[in-house]
Amino acid sequence: MSKKNRKFLATTVTAAAVAAVLAPSVSADELKFTDVSDTYADAVNFLVGNGITKGVEDTKFGTHQNITRVDAAVLVARALGFDENGKYKDAGFTDVPDRAKWAVNALVQNNVVDGLSTTKFGSYDNLTRGQTAKLLANAAKLPVNDGVTKTKFTDVNENFAKYVDALVREGVTKGKEETKFGANDAVKRGELALFLDRAKEHFGFFDLFVMHTNDTHAKADMGPKRATAVKELRSEHKNNLLVDAGDVFSGTLYFNEFQGAADLQMMNYMGYDAMTFGNHEFDLGSSEEGHKALASFVKNAKFPMLSANLDFSKDELFIGLQNNRYTSDYSNGIYDGIVVDVNGEEVGIFGLTTEETPTISSTGEVQFANYVEKAKEAVAAFEARGVDKIIALTHLGYNDSLNFDNDLELAKKVEGIDIIVGGHTHSELKDPVVSNEFDAPTIIVQAGTQSKYLGTLNAVFNEDGVVTSFGGELVKVGDFEADAKAEEILAPYKKKVDELMNQSTGVSTEVALDGGRDSNNEGNSSVRHNETNLGNLITDGMLATAKTINDKTTIAMQNGGGIRASIDEGDITVGEVMTVLPFGNALAIMELKGSEIKAALEHSVSAxxxxxxxxxxxxxxxxxxxGLKFEYDSSKPAGERVTKVEVSEGDKFVALDDAKTYFVATNTFTAAGGDGYDMFGKAYADGRVSEPGNVDYQMFIDYLNVLDKVAPAVEGRIVDVNPAAAKTVAE
Structure with a gap:
């Protein structure tokens, strides 16, 4: 069934957000209600998000107000999907107001509720908890045992016992105390919201909890803590999925040594449901063994790999591994998409990998197809099977360059996708983002990088498979205790990695490499305010790597805040390099005008x-x-300090041309506007940034190993022409 012409009951987002194409999610209490605590927030979100109720005032939900029988009837009738303009047999009650006759008549006609007498519904009487049990048990068609005449609750009489028993068995309520149900107590609006929320699956709604990771980049050492987070959250949400949006490969010694095996052990233990391919999964393609490690990963995974736009048929290593179909009959291997049974509900998941991959990784014989075309095919394939809950598991980038692809564009171009779980741009979407390009919404999530977060999304689908309310957050993995079994699994891998950390890179430096700050350099030098030989060495390595990807790259830039230590003269260990560059920042290549580079240099020296x-x-x-050198005068006002900029051109330096376009390498943090580089952030937003993703410390080690000797110097790349500064340097 197509989702065309369906309407999103978007009261979980502001009116302005509904009108906009894209907006962050907003919970009901964040919207307007000042009396909705965390206890009631999800339930109120569900009711408000599905148009079941609003609030008693613009800023009050009325959480602690008693609810009358007639108002409760309206809420239950709406939850059941009865039409306010529908024709229902008149129940004959004289005390039901016109606004609620449709609801009471509908409920009576369907044997959900009865009156206090043949002519009185008791519209304005407070609804009691005992009456609520009967109302909800009938409305939700719970399995009621007519043989039950009493419960553990001493205040529940024979008339209500079987209904209370049904609610307790279904987990809708427990009772106020161990032996007290509060049968005769008036029900508050907040209480009824909780009851309806807990029983929503019986009203045709489906609550799906998606846990997601992306761009973990071989941070296998975070696996034990992530395992605990997954285990705890899974126990709290019965309808759950755990998926990964790619780039498990490359980034730490775990990958260098084990080529994905350590990470796979962690993922298998955690019970992932699916993963898509990231660009880094193809990093070994140009090696002597080609994609052997990736093929092994696919074979040994206890979950399917998904990608609708990849064709592995020309690579013999993947013979028998790819299944070009959408199916519910799957095991491990590569599929276009799968249909997952989540407690009786079918959820379709398909994968997409960025078409930029062949230009930033070593794909070999693997072929890529257009992501929009393949996504449309996927939605059509699922809908043809009657699957109306559809997740795109993508490694496209949230807002990456439109020269290739991104999730925002996918949501705009392809109708029928309910959720996009993304990766590639390392975006920390602390709140889900909703696209309202079509009648039914698309929710977009992404969880940063380096396994810092476990992303979570709780989406409620109505009976037509449309997301009607949702909420999500990034859960900090480091806040959890390590899972003992996961630590045991990781132990042999960790032992080897710890040994490697003390291992030499195979290179010695003839001079000390200065990555210090004023506090430990006696105020004479700091990577945060002057050129250093280590800063030069790092940027030279970054530029060398970038040139192998885009040979037009002529400049590299590294923020001083990303350089965290010095390296003593002599042997350089892997551990020392990772102490200098501990964040695992990835390479980005920006396309900038000379004027933007000049503005960035002004910001660089604006302290x-x-x-x-x-x-x-x-x-x-x-x-x-x-690849660049510049002079500035620190005595001048910020924004007016840069006096001269030259860029390398062949074997000479020439003046920077404000109108000319240059390709500039940096890290993704800075490229996205980090440290206040708004001009870079604008280029990022404009799609002028490519993210090949090579990790900084690995680029540095690789560069060290191609040098004849390591003896970098301060070369006058950055010069403060302030006479007072020059005098200090001379002294």
Whole structure:
């Protein structure tokens, strides 16, 4: 069944958000209700999001107000989907107001409720908890045992016992105390909201809890804590899925040594339901063994790999592994999409991988097809099977360059996708984002990188398979205790990695590499306010890597805040490199005008002057550079300090041309506007940033190993022409 012409009951987002194409999610209590605590928030979201109720006032839900029998009848009738304009037999009650006759008549006609007498419904009487049990048990068609005449609750009489028993068995309520149900107590609006929310699946709604990861980049050491988070959340949400949006490969010594095996052990233990391919899954394609490690990953995974737009048929390593179909009959292997049975409800999941991959990784014989066309085929395939809850598991990037693809564009171009679980851009979407391009919404989520977060999304579908309310957050993995069994599984891998951390890179430096700050360099040098030999070495390595991907790249920039330590003269260990560059920042290549580069350099040297006026105070935004040199005067006002900029052109330096376009390498943090680089952020938003994703410390190690000797120097790439600063340097 197509979702065309269905309407999104979007009261979980503001009116402005509904009118907009894209908006962050907003919970009911964030919207307007000042009396909705965390206890009631999800339930109120469900009711408001599905148009079952509003509130007693614009800013009050009336959580602690008693609800009358007639108002409760209206809520239950709406939850059951009865039409306010429908024709129902008159129940004959004289005390039902006109606004609610449809609801009471519908409920009576369907044997959900009766009156207090043949002519009186008791419209304005408070609904009691005993009456609520009967009302909900009938409405939800719960399995009622007529033989039950009493319960453990001493205040429940024979008339209500079987209904209370049914609600307790279904987990709708427990009772107020161990032996007290509160049968004669008036029900509050908040209480009824909780009851209806807990019984919603019996009214045709489906509550799906999606746990998701992406771009974990071989952070296998976070696996034990992630396992605990998954286990705890799974126990709290019976209708759950656990999926990964790609780039498990590349980024730490776990990958360098075990090529995905350690991460796969963790994922198998956690019970992932599906994963899609990221660009880094193809990093080994140009090696002597090609994609052997990736094929092994697919074979040994206890979950399917999904990608509707990849064709592995020309690579012999994947013979027998790819199934070009959408199916509920799956095991491991590669599928276009799968139909997952989640407690009796069918959920379709398909995968997409960025078409940028062949330009930023080593795909070999693997072929890529257009993501929009394949997504439309996937939706059609699922709908033809009667599957109306559809998830796209993508490695496209949330807002990546439209020269290739991204999730925002996918949501705009393809109707019928309910949820997009994304990766590639390392976006920390702390709140889900909703696209209202079509009548039914598409919810977009992504969970950062490095296994820092476990993403969560709780989506409620109505009986037509449309998301009607939702909420989500990024759960910090580091806040959980490690799972003992997961630690046991990881132990042999960790032992080897710990040994490697103390292992030499195979390279020695002839000079100390300065990554210090004023506090440990006696105030004479800091990676946060002046050129250092380590900053030069890092940016040279970044530029060398970027050139292998885009040979037009001529400049590299590294924020000083990303350089965290120095390296002593002598042997360089892997552990030392990872201490210098601990964040695992990835490579980005920006397409910038000379004027934007000039503006970035102004921002780089915009920190306040030191008290003695001899130079700048420390700033994490200070840029180290390669392929470029510039002069500035720290004595001038911020924004007017850069006096000269030259870029490398062949074997000489020439003046920066404001109108010319340059390709500039940096890390993804800075490229996305981190450290206040708004001009980079604009280029990112414009789609002028490519993210090949090579990890900084690995680029650095690789570069060290191609040098004849390691003896970088301060070369005058960044010069403060402030006379006071020059005098200090001379001294």
């Amino acid at each position: 306040d002057l030191r008290d003695d006026k001899t130079g700048l105070k420390e700033s994490g935004a200070f840029l180290h550079v390669s």
